[in-house]
Amino acid sequence: MSLLLELKDVSKIYGSVKALRNVNLEVSRGEWLAIMGPSGSGKSTMMNIIGCMDKPSNGSVTLDGVDISKENSKSLTNIRRDKIGLIFQQFHLINYLTALENVMVAQYYHSMPDEKEALRALERVGLGDRAKHLPSQLSGGEQQRVCIARALINYPTLILADEPTGNLDEANESVVLDIFKRLHKEGSAIIVVTHDPEVADEAQRTVVLEHGRVARIVQGKNNAMGCDA
Amino acid sequence: MMMKKQTMYFRMITSSLIRRRSRMIVALLAVAIGATILSGLVTIYYDVPRQMGQEFRSYGANLIFTPAGDETSFTMEAVRKATDFIPNNDIMGIAPYRYETVKINEQPFTAAGVIMDEVKKTSPYWFVSGQWPQNDGEALIGQEVSDYIRLSPGDMFTVTGANSVGDSFSRDFTVLGIVQTGGIEEAFLFVSLSDLEEMAGDKGRLDVVECSVSASQAELDDIVRRIDENVEEVTPRLVKRVTRSEGAVLAKLQALVYLVTTIALLLTMICVATTMMAVVAERRKEIGLKKALGAANRSIVMEFLGEGLFLGGLGGLLGALFGFAFAQTVSLNVFGRSISFQPRLIPASMAISIIITGLACLLPVRSATDVDPAIVLRGE
Ligand SMILES: Nc1ncnc2c1ncn2[C@@H]1O[C@H](COP(=O)(O)OP(=O)(O)OP(=O)(O)O)[C@@H](O)[C@H]1O
Ligand SMILES: [Mg+2]
Numbered sequence: 001m002s003l004l005l006e007l008k009d010v011s012k013i014y015g016s017v018k019a020l021r022n023v024n025l026e027v028s029r030g031e032w033l034a035i036m037g038p039s040g041s042g043k044s045t046m047m048n049i050i051g052c053m054d055k056p057s058n059g060s061v062t063l064d065g066v067d068i069s070k071e072n073s074k075s076l077t078n079i080r081r082d083k084i085g086l087i088f089q090q091f092h093l094i095n096y097l098t099a100l101e102n103v104m105v106a107q108y109y110h111s112m113p114d115e116k117e118a119l120r121a122l123e124r125v126g127l128g129d130r131a132k133h134l135p136s137q138l139s140g141g142e143q144q145r146v147c148i149a150r151a152l153i154n155y156p157t158l159i160l161a162d163e164p165t166g167n168l169d170e171a172n173e174s175v176v177l178d179i180f181k182r183l184h185k186e187g188s189a190i191i192v193v194t195h196d197p198e199v200a201d202e203a204q205r206t207v208v209l210e211h212g213r214v215a216r217i218v219q220g221k222n223n224a225m226g227c228d229a
Numbered sequence: 230m231m232m233k234k235q236t237m238y239f240r241m242i243t244s245s246l247i248r249r250r251s252r253m254i255v256a257l258l259a260v261a262i263g264a265t266i267l268s269g270l271v272t273i274y275y276d277v278p279r280q281m282g283q284e285f286r287s288y289g290a291n292l293i294f295t296p297a298g299d300e301t302s303f304t305m306e307a308v309r310k311a312t313d314f315i316p317n318n319d320i321m322g323i324a325p326y327r328y329e330t331v332k333i334n335e336q337p338f339t340a341a342g343v344i345m346d347e348v349k350k351t352s353p354y355w356f357v358s359g360q361w362p363q364n365d366g367e368a369l370i371g372q373e374v375s376d377y378i379r380l381s382p383g384d385m386f387t388v389t390g391a392n393s394v395g396d397s398f399s400r401d402f403t404v405l406g407i408v409q410t411g412g413i414e415e416a417f418l419f420v421s422l423s424d425l426e427e428m429a430g431d432k433g434r435l436d437v438v439e440c441s442v443s444a445s446q447a448e449l450d451d452i453v454r455r456i457d458e459n460v461e462e463v464t465p466r467l468v469k470r471v472t473r474s475e476g477a478v479l480a481k482l483q484a485l486v487y488l489v490t491t492i493a494l495l496l497t498m499i500c501v502a503t504t505m506m507a508v509v510a511e512r513r514k515e516i517g518l519k520k521a522l523g524a525a526n527r528s529i530v531m532e533f534l535g536e537g538l539f540l541g542g543l544g545g546l547l548g549a550l551f552g553f554a555f556a557q558t559v560s561l562n563v564f565g566r567s568i569s570f571q572p573r574l575i576p577a578s579m580a581i582s583i584i585i586t587g588l589a590c591l592l593p594v595r596s597a598t599d600v601d602p603a604i605v606l607r608g609e
Contacts, residue, residue, distance in 0.1 A: 044606045053521060053603040074525075080602075081523020092518045092605050096248035097241065104237060109524045113237040134248070150522075162606050 003062075004029045004158060004189050005050060010059035010069075012045050012212075019045040020056070021212040027191065029157075032184045034200035034220070035193045037209035043193045044162055046209070050191065051160045052080040064157055081110050085151030087161035091143040093135040099146045100131040103153050110154040121149040125179055141172030148179055152188075159183065162193045177202055242535045252511075256504045256540050257547075260582055263497025264548020268578045269555035270490040276560060276568050277482050289322065289351040290439035292449065294463040302327075302434040307462035312440070314455045319448075321441035322350025327422060328436050329429045331390040333378055339417045340388065342425025345369070351439045352410070358382070359406030365424050368402040371415035375407045382406055388420075393430040400428055438463075494585070501589035505537060509593040513600050520602035530594050537590035538583050545582030549575045 005027040012020040019042045027033055035043050048054035049061060052068055053076075060069045064083060068076060093102045103118040122131050125145035135143055144164060151159060161180075165173040177199065180190060192203060200206045206218040246253050294311060296303050305325065312323060324347035331340045345361050359382030362369055370380060380386055382404050389399045402420060409415060426432045442449060449467055456465040509516070516529055553570050560568045 048603045048606050051521070051606075053601070053606070077520065077523055077525060080521065086521055086605070088605055090605075092514065092521075094515055094518070096244050101240065101244065104232070105241070105519070106522050108234065108237045108241075109519065109522050109528060112234065113232040115232055 002029050003027075004031070004064060006060075006062045007046075007050075008060045008062075010046075010049065010056045010061060012042070012049065012054070013057045018212050020049075022059070023209075023212070023214055025207060025214065027158075027189065030184075030187045030189055031205070032180070032190045032203045032220075033192070034203035034206040035191065035209060036195065036197075036200055036206055037215070041209040042212040043209055045212075047160050047162050047191070047193055050158070051084050051086060052076040082154070083157040085154070085156030085159040087144075087147050087151045087159065087164045089163035089166040091135070091140075091147045091167075093143055093146055093150075095135050098132050098134055099127060099138065099142075099149075102135070102146055103150045106150045106153050118149075118153060121153050122146070124152075125149045126175070139172075141168050141175060144168060144172065144176060145179070148176065152183070157189065159188055159190045161190065163195065164192065165194065165196060165199055173199070238531070238535070241532060242539065245532075245536055246539060252508065253536075253540065256501070256508065257544055259500045259504045260497070260540050260544025260586055261547040261551065263493065263500060263585070264545045264578050264582045265551035265555055266493040266548075267490065267497065267581065268549050268552030268574055269559070270486055270493060270552075272552060272556035272568065272571070272574065273559055274483060274486045274490065276556065277479065277486060289353055289441045290324070291468050292440040292442050292453070293466045293468055294438040294440070295466065296436070297462055297464045300462070302436055303462045304433050305435065306433075307460060308435070308438050311456045311460045311463050311465065314459065315440070315442055315444075315452055319443045321443055322347050322439075323441075324348045324351040324439045325422065325435045326437040326439070327425055327429075327434060328417075329390065329425060331388045331418075331428075333374075333386055333388055333418075335389075336378065338374060340425060341417050341419050342422035342429075343419050344422055345419075348419070351441045352414075354410070355414070356409045357406040358409075359404070362405045362419075362421065365421050366402060367405045367421075369406045369408050369419040370404055371417050371419075372407055372409045373416045374418050375404075380404050380407075388418075388428070390428065392428065398428045400424070498585055498589045501537075501541075501586050502592060505533075505586075505590045506593040506596075508536075509533065509597045512597075513604065516597050516600040517602050517604040520600065521605045526598040529597055533594045533597055534587065534590060537586045537594070541583035541586030542579050544586070545579035546575060548582060549578035552578065 003026060005025070007023050007025040010020055010023045011018065023046065035046065037043055045054070049056050050063070052063070052071075055076075056069050060067050062068070063079065066079065068079060071079065093099075094105060097105065099122060100115065100118055103121055104113040104115065107113045107118060119128065119131055122128055125148055127142060127145055127149065130138060130142060135146070138146065144167070148164075165176055168176065173196070180192070181202065184190060190203075192199060194200050201221055203220045205220055208215045208218065294303070294308060308323065308325065312320065324343060327342040329340050329342070330337055332338070345363070348355070349361060357369065375381070378386070384404045385401055386404065387399055387401050389397065391397050408419070442452070444452065453465045453467055456463070519529060553574065557568055560566055
């Protein structure tokens, strides 16, 4: 399994706060990784760095062969657009656009908007009949599925999800997990930040952060692909 | 089926404008009110000279006839000869004056025999409390005269004196009005020309004729020259005072409107800029998200500018229409005249509003590009 992502000795310092301290991590293509840890342990900070939205204070991050810790913000924008699919706890849909248009926005910034394809993406997450609804007319679970459809629309190399089920009830959580399982089966690499052990259990490995350090790495029960740590 | 990028761009902008209606109406109002004041003031700015010009033209006498050479008087016949040199349409009023010294309660006063309707035209700025006389036997008295002999409208008084052949006369008059002019006229009393001629005799002689002529300075100069050459009996003279002060007052009025317009322009910019800043501030999450999705700074700037410029255009259009209503109201109330709508004002107002909105958006939109995409992963 070839390497998709490599963090070497990565630190992030906000003033006096050391959000990440000397983190080392390798993620293979197609791997499903979970990140756990108490609040403030640096999970979102790590996601921001991996997602090219922030730069590490120290260390190097190599994504798909490119050292993103050396890139300027413009090329980071391009890498983010081409390689990363983001899923958020708060969904972050644009409230004046319909579900369909929200998916098309991602196409618009990436290349060309394509209504048919966007509609197919919504159908894949079971929202074909909600395409013309505004976010305010959708339930939380439905909004999260729109967010997922948007994250997938440009075929990202890596899907980053920061507590994707944090705002969902159990029924919706399992719907989202089912989508992740399917994506994983189709070969997508996924990194999921979660507080929920059940969600983490579905991943192949779980990285536990404490005080900005990797405290331990746990092999998941589904570690069928046999990735080594 | 691919969609053009512009199509999606317009879809995003129109959705933002339509579905965020209440916010947009506030911003639109800011632009429209600014444009209303601007286009209203500009209309007034250009209309003031026209309005005031007409106002000043009715500000009476700008040409005066006095007796020529050593003569002490002239006749209506000579006046008619002189006014033949003025185009008929340009004559707003011709007011003959004859002055005689008379006595009231043995006090000497100057009485002027006039044609009241003509005086109204050549001296429209006279302020009469009471009424203008309409008939013989009625008099208008100057404020000073009124103070001196304590007469008010409705009072009767007797005028005595000696006529041209030395016989004494006595005649009763009713005070109809008291006139304030701010000038020497306040020491006179005014009766009809025919009353004065009956008392003083020597029918037909005049001392001064005041004319109100609607003509440019060059035309007036020409008229004076021709009358001077052709009519021996009178000396024509232009009254410069009114025309000069007309220019001065106009310049001051325009300067005032100019100043107010500039201030309105600044206020509009500040208003639109703060509105746009609020719009950008409340959409920081959205901007962060768009950046997280890979939007370039340019795309974000274009989206906000698109919204801003649409607001500018629509606000400018509304402003041109409301501004005309505003200017019309002012014109009707202040000058008592209506103004005609200038269609040019619509594109002008839209263009200016778009430019101003664009400028006002510049700062807040620039700050929009500073938004850190990482905010989307931070807690709210
Ligand atoms: N922009 C910032 N400026 C200053 N400090 C920050 C910033 N972002 C994060 N931090 C700090 O870094 C630490 C790690 O934050 P982070 O958001 O990564 O935690 P987390 O593990 O995602 O927590 P949670 O589970 O609550 O989301 C915290 O102490 C936080 O206060
Ligand atoms: Mg977090």
